[in-house]
Amino acid sequence: MEKKYSVAIYPSQDVIDSVKTMKDYLKSKINWYNSCNSVAHITICEFTIDDSQIDTFRQKLFKTCDTFTPFSVHLDHFSSYENSGAFFIAPNEDSKNKLKPVMKKIQETLKSLKLKKSDDPHLSIGRKLTAENLKIASQLFTTIDIDFLCKEIVLRELDPAKKQFFVIDTFTFNGNTQPEFVQGSLF
Template identity: 30%
Template sequence: MEKYSLAIRPSDEIVFKVKQVKSLLREESRTFFRSQNSEAHISIFEYEVGERQGRVIANTFSRLVPSLRPFVINYKGFNHFQNGDYYTFYIQLNALASNIIREYASIIKKECRFSLKNRCSIPHMSVGRHLNQNQLNIAYGLFKSFEQTDFCNSFVLRKFNPLRKQYDIIANMPLLGTDNSKGQLNLFS
């Protein structure tokens, strides 16, 4: 079984800024946290399937994603989720972009016959996961705002690399706003 993720990769500029945020949080908290080495992204779905099923899902994505329209994402500061005694500190998105991402996820999930774990009920870009209370306090002390605008014109398909313990991008799927239902582009034949 292989682990995959459909996600949004922000611009190189934003990836760089998020890397700096993670690095400073790691330095100041002096403690490892989950996601500290992960490249900036917004998760849409995750799934675990065999290689053949992985190709079928990838081809479904490659047919559906081009029919979606590009859109603007405004990043609007920091927030967090709580899960038991731990927290996820993240960069939040504006409401319009969040709604578009959820709508696109719904369209894709409806067309895909495999089980996809929805990771975008509240679309966000994680800075650190599994933070303790002290790390969360440090994060809020360090970072007051994150105001950036990005243009999302593609989704990326990522595959988990067990050697690096990170996801690698294996395909970039453009959002074109076109009807691609008549012919399917097979990226993974």
């Protein structure tokens, strides 16, 4: 059966809680909006495949993430994509330069799939907002200064009934720079 999956970076629980508070506050001002109920995350990519294939890609994600070393991410400003109505929290330049290669490597790992990729790391507050609601969001939220340790990625599956993704696996950054062991011969 075909299912939709997402690969994302989850921030720390403190950041997730802070973003939920922001989303709830925005919802109290403009009512329901796209992504008002989604858990705070930085999207890497989304894809749809037959669920019988997912274990192959789990193995690939595990091998890739095993080589990454955890790093600090600093989110220091709000921004928006006016063409898509997205309002989000953005990382500073240093953090963006650390996130992009991780995102690119994960996307390369899954390149045999038809991916919907994100090239610009950001943490959405709202999506598909009207111009008026974007303006309200930018007036409500003006300063931000949060950090988290990027130490893993998550694989999520879409619950078609709830229209929300839920985590089905976590891949830890182990900083393992050892090349894969190759069986040699003594003779």
